[in-house]
Amino acid sequence: MNQNEFLAKVTPVQDRLYRLAKRLLVSEDEAQDATQEVLIKLWSNRKKIKKLRSVEAFAVTMTKNYCYDKLKAKSSSNLQLVHTNYEDQHYNTVKTSENSDSVNWVLKLMKDLPEQQRLVLHMRDVEQYTNSEIAEELDLNETAVRVTLSRARKTIREQLLKKHNYGLK
Amino acid sequence: MDLNKIENLLELYFEGETSLKQEAQLQEYFTSDEVAPHLEEYVPIFGAFAKAKETGFNRTLELPETKRSYKWIPVAASVLLCIGLFLTYNQKQGSENDLGTYKDPEVAALKTKQALFMMGSFMNKGTGQLEKLETFEETANQIVK
Numbered sequence: 001m002n003q004n005e006f007l008a009k010v011t012p013v014q015d016r017l018y019r020l021a022k023r024l025l026v027s028e029d030e031a032q033d034a035t036q037e038v039l040i041k042l043w044s045n046r047k048k049i050k051k052l053r054s055v056e057a058f059a060v061t062m063t064k065n066y067c068y069d070k071l072k073a074k075s076s077s078n079l080q081l082v083h084t085n086y087e088d089q090h091y092n093t094v095k096t097s098e099n100s101d102s103v104n105w106v107l108k109l110m111k112d113l114p115e116q117q118r119l120v121l122h123m124r125d126v127e128q129y130t131n132s133e134i135a136e137e138l139d140l141n142e143t144a145v146r147v148t149l150s151r152a153r154k155t156i157r158e159q160l161l162k163k164h165n166y167g168l169k
Numbered sequence: 170m171d172l173n174k175i176e177n178l179l180e181l182y183f184e185g186e187t188s189l190k191q192e193a194q195l196q197e198y199f200t201s202d203e204v205a206p207h208l209e210e211y212v213p214i215f216g217a218f219a220k221a222k223e224t225g226f227n228r229t230l231e232l233p234e235t236k237r238s239y240k241w242i243p244v245a246a247s248v249l250l251c252i253g254l255f256l257t258y259n260q261k262q263g264s265e266n267d268l269g270t271y272k273d274p275e276v277a278a279l280k281t282k283q284a285l286f287m288m289g290s291f292m293n294k295g296t297g298q299l300e301k302l303e304t305f306e307e308t309a310n311q312i313v314k
Contacts (some may be wrong), residue, residue, distance in 0.1 A: 003232055015225030022224065035226045043232045102213035103220055110217065126221045128189055150185035156214060157183060164210055 001046045009049075010039055013056045016127055017063045023122040024067035026111055034070065038063045060137055064119070102160070109159045117152035124149055172205055179211065 001009075017038060022031035042049060042059060049055050110118060119138065123129040129137070131145045138145070178195050181187045187195070198204065199215035271277040 006232070007230070010230075014230075018226035019221060019224060023221075028224075032226065032228055036228055036230065039230055040233065100216075103216040106213045106217035107221065110221075122221070125192070125218045128192075130189060146185040150183060153183050153185065153214075157211075160213065161210065 001050055006043060006046055009055055010042060010059075013059055014039060016056070017059055019126060020060060020063050020119075020122065021067050023110070023118060023126075024064070024115070025070060030070065034063065034066050038066055057133070057137065064137070105163060106156060106160060109156050112159075113152055113155060117148055117155070120145055120148045121152040121156075125153075175205075175208065179208070 014035060018031055018035040021034040022028060025031050025034060038059060041062060049058060052058050110121065113121065120134055123134045131142045135142045135145045175198055178187060178191050182192065182195060196215050196218065199212050200219055204212055271280060
């Protein structure tokens with residue numbers, strides 16, 4: 001596999017990998033680093049990925065594991081800063097209505113979900129993976145995926161309604 | 170789209186029972202401009218998913234150049250050397266075993282004849298010298314008699 005063939009295979013997937021990494025790591029820079037790291041690892045494993053039926057599933061697993069490792073390293077060193085208040089600067093102009101505040105609030109709520117719920121919600125509602133794909137990726141059964149998904153969606157709704165009722169809008 | 174249908178879908182959505190297609194319908198409805206006022210509180214949820222999908226990997230990927238590996242060259246060289254040695258050894262053996270045998274019996278007979286004649290002529294050369302011995306013997310007989 002030469003570079004062009006590899007890029008043709010990887011380019012459609014890389015945005016998804018990045019978004020997944022960002023969902024887990026939160027920081028944009030770290031997510032870019034993670035994606036780059038994973039893509040380079042894929043490149044050095046290109047002989048292996050030739051035989052795979054889905055490069056994407058393999059890449060997603062790699063990204064997920066990479067991010068978990070990063071998170072573990074982060075939680076073990078207590079001096080690390082966690083980026084919880086970063087602004088997504090590139091896309092602020094897309095939605096400038098009053099809703100964009102609430103949209104950012106929802107994105108923040110997503111960050112506060114437990115890891116598993118966050119991952120399932122992201123894979124389903126942002127990336128439109130099927131439940132069976134998610135189940136395979138996360139080593140769960142499909143019922144568990146559905147339950148986790150429902151829980152995540154309900155939590156977001158509750159938190160959002162709570163905020164509305166407090167009149168913080 | 171029918172408001173009742175949307176409400177139903179929304180209910181299913183929070184139970185995790187909607188299909189991807191139905192979720193796409195919800196997404197479409199809630200990112201449009203015609204959301205019913207009592208459903209407006211759900212707009213940010215679907216807005217957030219849409220927004221989350223807008224970001225992407227934006228670095229140019231620099232793939233490390235693959236170094237041409239030379240680790241097979243010594244192996245190839247030693248294999249070639251072995252083959253070379255084997256072939257030359259075999260050739261030498263071949264020349265030892267080759268006795269110059271003729272396949273055609275007539276040619277073989279002819280060559281054998283030639284060889285014998287040649288041998289004969291060498292032998293005759295030797296006997297030519299022996300004739301001098303006869304003169305010596307004659308002289309000796311005259312004296313000794």
